[in-house]
Amino acid sequence: MAEIVDSTGASLEDRPQWRLTGVIFFGILALLLLYAAYLIIAPFMTAVLLGAILVTLTFHLFARVRTRMHGNSTRAAIVMLLLMTVIIVIPAVILGILLVGQANVVVEKLQSGEAQQMIGRIDLTRSLGWIRRIAPNFDPATLSPQRMLLPAVQQIPGWVARHGGTVLGGIAGMVLGFALVLLSMFFFYVEGESIVEQLSVLSPLPKQYDREFAARFKDVIDATFRGQLFTALAQGIATGIGLAIARVPGAAFWAAVAALLSLVPMVGAAAVWVPAAIYLSIAASMGGRPWWQAIFLIVWGVLVVSTVDNIVRPWAMKGKAQLPAIPLLFAVLGGMQAFGFVGLVIGPLVFSLLMSIIEIYKQSFRLPASGTTIA
Template identity: 30%
Template sequence: MRKFDDVGFAALLVVVSLLFGWILWPFFGAILWAVVTAIVFAPVNDRVTRAMPDRPSLAALITLVAILLIVILPFLAVGANLVSQGAEAYAAIESGRIDLPGLIRRVLASLPAWVTDFAARYGIYNADDVQERIASWATASSQSIATRAVSIGQGTAGFVLDLGVMLYLLFFLLRDGGRLIDRIADKLPLQPHRRRALLRKFAQVVQATVKGGILIALLQGALGGIIFWFLGIPSPLLWAALMAFLSLVPAVGAGLVWGPVAIYLLATGSIWQGVVLVAFGVMVIGLADNILRPMLVGKDVKLPDYLILISTLGGIEIFGLNGFVVGPLIAAMFVTVWQMLAETPSRREQPVRDPGPA
């Protein structure tokens, strides 16, 4: 009878938990970023709390206001300008002010003769076909950007609701996060040392993903936007956002943006602009990743590059933009759990104690 009661309670627990997760799913992004932000800014909140130990609510509120002013509001301002520049670029292409076919023709015509002859001989290159494909791809991309800009504008109410839920939850996570983690850890059906290892790995991966991924991507995007603005390239904020986005994906990077633009500048006679862009891209944008990532991420959460790439792309496919955090986090926890299993001695390997004389 006791076993039947335990099985019934376990089944009820699973069903209720699934239903609760189903209810919370529409706010998955808000909850995720509230947890991520609370973990990243936990050291700041701890310092503020130590300054006023008797007023934890006020300390959490001060930290929340600082996050709002330093992080969230600047992001909102940049996002609004990005949507505006995306719509302007689409309108310029539609109206013909940006002549994509003409630009492509000039680039292809500037290629050395041996390159075009070699490609044509082996059927790799056809000027008309390449021009048509690039033009159609650029037009489709601009239409997609414009469509997303319109959808963002139409989803303002939902965005405001998600932002409000995130800030509300973030306040309580900052104030009560330590006690909440302790309560969750006590309920995990694991040995104490494994609980501590999993929770420590979770916090390390979240911080490494934000510091070593998102912050470096934003830095590379900002540097790219600055050099594009300096060289007079149109819509620098739009290019900066694209470089930041591609920098989040391992093995791709911002070079996929500034590289072709530099080739275009060199091919169309803007020699000094192309040379400056290549030098800045290699010496500044590229080195920002190679120097800062090891410093910010550290060795404790270092994953193989191929695993980061696959988990990031898989996370994006399933969770959208939230997959930049969810994918590497799941991959890191997967590696951690299997490492724990490998470090656990099997029963057969444990020495058998001699019971001694009877």
């Protein structure tokens, strides 16, 4: 390629303004390409991020497997993917089969009219008559469970029939998403170390800061996973204890369901104990169960199950995430609101990396001490 020179024969590329123009052009081109790459990968961002998170959590195990495989990263990655599939898929299939069985029982009762008969026998006038001693103007007869519940209950079988295809489509989408996560994990297992090395080369920061960022990244992911695990176990156990004391059938099974649902943003274990409390209230209004069971489960769910998340998660994450409890709680909740499920990791990660940047600024650009004069 011919070199561009001026009238004196000097290369124009050596002039500062030309170098600045080249940097600006390259920067704009790089930003445009990065934006285009983001648009391409955006539909699969959740799968890619989950794959990166799982690889970060399990990379030590992968390194051991790779050593056993005589340094073959591809074979070690395949072994890890098979292991992850077994760990995730088998429990999910078992729980899914049990849930389908429970759903079939509910649908059969709805189709047979048994649920409608139970609702028709509810007599709140007798059950809630004691409230009139506290509030004389209250009339339990104005609360009609038959009018409020029967139309909804009668529509459930039809809703299930109409949305069966949607449910199957959702299951197919979950399977596809899981496959994309596995593909992302395979890529990061095989190429992850090379990617980290390239990022370190491109980084303008000193090496110790690169290492600090990498360590903070891993610590936050470890802490978030630990917080999620302990929170799910705590909410599952708390829900199971409440259901067992309230004598709800299948308390252990529903405790496992509550533990899994606690991982779902905006759903949580309340998806288990709230319907159970409604069931106990209906049964109590019919005289089939004592009222204390429903009241206890409602109080237990509100005061124990719903608050254990805000206690256990910051406690479990505080050590490695290096964030105070209150900012950590806001980081988790805000991350979920902004990014969905992956926000559980992204929120604390952003806050933690921000603290690292502030620390780097304090170390690299220290202001003179008070009383000194800047020449």
